[in-house]
Amino acid sequence: MNKIIKIILFLVFTFSIAPETILANNNIKIGLLVPLTGKNSEIGSSIIKSVRLAINTINNSSIEIVPKDTESSPEVTLRVAKELSNLGIKIVIGPVFNENLVYLDELSELTFLALTNKNDNFSKNIINAGINATSQLNAIKKFIKLNEIKKTIFLTPDLNFKNEIEKAISNSKIKIIENYIYNTDPTKLTKQIEKITRYDIRKQNLEDEINRLEKSEQINKERLIERLKKRDTLGSVKFDSVVISDFDESLKSVTTSLLYTDISPKKKYFITLNQWFDESLLKETSSQPLYFPSANKYNYDQFSNEYFEKYKLYPNQLSFLSYDLVGLVYYLILQNNSIINEKMFTKKTLFKGKVGIFEIKNNKINHILNFYKVEDGEFKKVFWFF
Numbered sequence: 001m002n003k004i005i006k007i008i009l010f011l012v013f014t015f016s017i018a019p020e021t022i023l024a025n026n027n028i029k030i031g032l033l034v035p036l037t038g039k040n041s042e043i044g045s046s047i048i049k050s051v052r053l054a055i056n057t058i059n060n061s062s063i064e065i066v067p068k069d070t071e072s073s074p075e076v077t078l079r080v081a082k083e084l085s086n087l088g089i090k091i092v093i094g095p096v097f098n099e100n101l102v103y104l105d106e107l108s109e110l111t112f113l114a115l116t117n118k119n120d121n122f123s124k125n126i127i128n129a130g131i132n133a134t135s136q137l138n139a140i141k142k143f144i145k146l147n148e149i150k151k152t153i154f155l156t157p158d159l160n161f162k163n164e165i166e167k168a169i170s171n172s173k174i175k176i177i178e179n180y181i182y183n184t185d186p187t188k189l190t191k192q193i194e195k196i197t198r199y200d201i202r203k204q205n206l207e208d209e210i211n212r213l214e215k216s217e218q219i220n221k222e223r224l225i226e227r228l229k230k231r232d233t234l235g236s237v238k239f240d241s242v243v244i245s246d247f248d249e250s251l252k253s254v255t256t257s258l259l260y261t262d263i264s265p266k267k268k269y270f271i272t273l274n275q276w277f278d279e280s281l282l283k284e285t286s287s288q289p290l291y292f293p294s295a296n297k298y299n300y301d302q303f304s305n306e307y308f309e310k311y312k313l314y315p316n317q318l319s320f321l322s323y324d325l326v327g328l329v330y331y332l333i334l335q336n337n338s339i340i341n342e343k344m345f346t347k348k349t350l351f352k353g354k355v356g357i358f359e360i361k362n363n364k365i366n367h368i369l370n371f372y373k374v375e376d377g378e379f380k381k382v383f384w385f386f
Contacts, residue, residue, distance in 0.1 A: 028063045028340070030329055031084035031110070033077060033094030036069035043096060043318060044069070047115075049311050050303075050319035051093070054326035063330065070095050078103040085110055090340040093325050096318060101126055111342055113325050113365075115318050119167050127345055127363055129325055131295070131355070133161075133168035133245075135367040136273050139293035140243060141174040143371050143382065149241045149269060153196070154179040155254055156245040165245045177239060184250050193257035202233035202262065209234055232262040241269035248278070255287035265289055274369070276300075276317050281374045289375040295320065296370055297379060299354040324353030332360070357385055 032051060034044035051065055066089060068080035077100040084092055091111045095101065098116040105123030117130025144152060152174070156165045158181050169179060182192045194200060210228050213221045228234070242263075244254050251272060258270070271291045275281060277300065281290060300320060307315040328351050332344040348361040350368075357368040370384035 028060075028330075028333060029087065029089045030063065030065050030326070031081070031087075031089045031092035031094075032065050032067040033070050033081060033084075033092055033100075033112075034067060034096055035072045036067070038071050040072045040096070043316060046313070046316050046319045047094075047096070047322045049313075050307065050315055050323040051326055053307065053310065054323045058327065058330055060330070063326075065326075070100055072097060072100065074100050074102050077101075078106065081107055081110060081112075091329055091344075093322060093329070111345065113329070115321060115325075119164055119171065124363055125342070127365055129328075129358075129365045130321060131274055131367050131369070133164045133273070134171040135369055136293045137168045137172035137174050138366070139369040139371055140271055141172055143271070143291060143293075144174070144241065146383070147269070151238060151240045152176045152243060153239040153241075154243045154245060155193075155196075156181050157184045157250060158182060159184065162245075176243075182254075184246075184253070186253055189253055190257045190260060193254070194261055197237050197258070197261040197263055198235070199233065199261040202235040202237075206231060206234035237263065237268075239268065241271055243271045243273075245273055247273070247275065251275075252284060252287070255284065255290070259286055277372075277379055282377050282379075284374070285377070287374075289373045291371065291373045291382065293369040293371050295355040295367075296384070297372065297381075303354055321355055324355050324358070327351075327353055328358055328360075 032048070034047045035041055036044045036048075048067055055063055055065060066084060066087060068084060070077040070080060077095050081092065081104060085107055090109070091113070093113045094115060095112070096115045098114070098118050101112070101114055101116070104110070104112055104126055108123075108125050110125060112126045113129045114126055115130055116128050117132045118128050119132050119134055154165065154169065154176055156162050156179055162181060166179065169176065180192075180196050182189060206228060210225055213225050213228070218224070242258065244251055246254055255270060265287055269291060270287060270289070273292060274294045275292050276294065277297060284290070303320055303323060304314055307313070307319065331351055332349065333340055335349065336344045342363075345360055345363050348359070351358040351360065355367065356370060359366045359368055368385055371382040372379050373382055
């Protein structure tokens with residue numbers, strides 16, 4: 001923690017002293033690979049707007065952003081990346097989508113800060129800067145430790161990102177009982193949750209206990225039977241917390257199935273992944289409290305308001321991340337004596353951005369995240385780093 005404080009103090013000092021004088025003799029060109037045409041053009045346009053906000057905040061005329069349109073195509077991404085290389089550019093923010101990274105290992109002279117949150121890189125010159133699953137599970141691991149939770153299970157949908165979750169479980173070394181893979185088909189989901197929670201057994205336990213009491217001569221059996229009839233099940237489950245690796249309506253379907261099988265968030269911890277403060281969760285009162293790691297909410301709201309004030313539009317999450325990446329690149333260049341090369345991302349460095357704290361080491365970026373819960377119709381802090 002002391003190291004984090006030192007880095008933050010350095011950043012405050014660095015950005016408070018006329019940055020234009022630091023790099024006055026060194027023009028910095030940063031490439032930007034985003035979709036500006038086609039079905040994803042709105043994403044690219046939003047990213048460019050947030051990058052402009054970042055440049056204005058840094059207020060250094062030596063920095064120049066050179067955007068190129070990827071058209072969401074791997075082939076086009078390679079072609080325009082070569083154009084950036086021909087301009088003498090060494091570092092590039094983007095591309096946005098994981099599939100557009102496939103050919104970029106051919107350009108070893110460039111370093112790409114991809115906006116994807118995948119754990120694996122295609123090549124040493126590609127650094128995935130999104131909030132990856134490992135970063136999220138590291139935060140969940142801390143929450144579990146703070147609350148002395150001993151028995152945790154994972155519920156992961158049988159979708160393409162299930163491998164990311166499995167890798168993150170391994171990378172984070174989080175202790176779990178089991179990672180259950182479930183089918184997201186609503187007609188199959190509840191049956192799977194029933195099996196995981198031993199619902200049929202617990203329901204039968206209740207019936208058996210009521211029958212036993214009815215046949216017994218126990219003095220207070222009527223009162224006990226009345227209490228039992230208000231319950232749905234009887235008996236324990238083998239977990240204290242459940243981490244649901246899902247989002248949107250699919251996440252809500254899982255919590256609904258857990259509630260149906262008599263698993264309450266008042267008795268067992270319901271934890272999920274970064275939900276980016278999805279306001280629809282505020283209405284799901286029966287599934288609260290619901291815990292999750294995420295970016296700094298205060299900064300997220302502040303950025304959204306600043307963006308809206310400037311452009312009369314609301315940004316997406318990738319815009320928020322892109323804003324920070326401009327500042328990160330600027331900071332690392334300063335740390336590297338104004339030299340732009342691959343060494344910028346090899347040594348361990350901590351950077352405080354709006355998203356949270358970036359941890360850079362060995363050509364990888366992880367995020368030290370805050371932790372929140374949805375409860376009583378609002379998002380509440382559980383723990384945070386700044």
